[in-house]
Amino acid sequence: MLKPMLNGAAAMAWLACALFFLRFWVQSKDRLFGFFALAFTMLGGNAVVAALMDTDDERRHYIYVVRLFAFLLILYAIWDKNRAGRRGAG
Template identity: 70%
Template sequence: MLKILLDGAVMMAYLACALFFLRFHKQSKDRLFALFALAFTLMGLNNLFGLLVGPSLDEERRHYLYVVRLFAYLLILGAIWDKNRAGRSAG
């Protein structure tokens, strides 16, 4: 029961971070903030999906849940790389 509560709190934190970055994207129109918002939304939805489907999956198939999280982390790394690449060409 406590695990479900903590997973819900983590999901809420991920979605709050997504809204935070989305607000900065709307103010600055910077693609970095939009990609961060998308990545945190994916992590929040992954947490929700893990809560809903996770207990019904056996241990051998549980690793599929982490593919979405891996994609979100790669999205963050790609956003940082894109921001640094764009900064060099402007200077």
């Protein structure tokens, strides 16, 4: 019973972060904030699915694939932001 509750709290935290970055994306239209909001939304949905899945489910490893894509999206957002800054300086 404790594990689903902790996953729910993690989902709430991920989605709060997503709303935080979504607000900045709406104000600035900077792609970095949009990518971060999308990645944190993916991580929040991932925590909800983890809370709803049984611990003995064989498909549980697919959760980690979604996490991988979310973290790769964050890395791409940082790379894209640095690449854009270099183009503007040159």
